[in-house]
Amino acid sequence: MIEGLFETHINVSDLERASEFYENTLGLTLAYEDSRRCRFYWLGERGKAMLGLWEKEPAQIIRQHYAFETSNEKMKCIVPWLKERGLQVRNFLDDGTEDPFVFGWMPAVSIYFSDPDGHSLEFISVLPDEPQPELGVVAWEEWEKNHGRSLKLQK
CATH class of the missing domain: 3.10.180 (2,3-Dihydroxybiphenyl 1,2-Dioxygenase; domain 1)
Incomplete structure (x- = not known):
């Protein structure tokens, strides 16, 4: 039944700093920004895979x-x-x-x-x-x- 991995999430300590890195340094395309302090990015072609960044307290970052x-x-x-x-x-x-x-x-x-x-x-x-x-x-x-x-x- 599983055909691939569509989405994964990364906890980050500073959403703006992380977004700057993933957007401007790595070139990912912003797909959606949510009021819960998270942003979603397309990985490769739109609609094929997604990366979510979620802002958390530094102590929660593993x-x-x-x-x-x-x-x-x-x-x-x-x-x-x-x-x-x-x-x-x-x-x-x-x-x-x-x-x-x-x-x-x-x-x-x-x-x-x-x-x-x-x-x-x-x-x-x-x-x-x-x-x-x-x-x-x-x-x-x-x-x-x-x-x-x-x-x-x-x-």
Whole structure:
């Protein structure tokens, strides 16, 4: 019966600050603002998925993780795009580099960053390759060399 995830919500300590980040830094489109101190944003195409921001007291904020889907093509330039917006980028290993990594079991490539409340955010893109769970987590450049794809990263 389940065909996808339509909506998820993030608790934020300052709705205006969070809205500035999600609208102007990440480019989400405002769908609706409610008098209950919440705003809803379209994720991707209108009517396909939604993100709700709910203002709460700082003590009620539990840092969570959210992953945003992107295309393989957009993933090639996501690191510079995030850095242009003043965001600190990290990979799955949090090894001090900004190199995207591939989860071999999916396979999917991803990169991480944080929102103003410290929620862990991720851009992820499923790759067109066959899963290789035995590889674990590998650098995207290494994955590309071994799979003959040519999705050159922009640095």
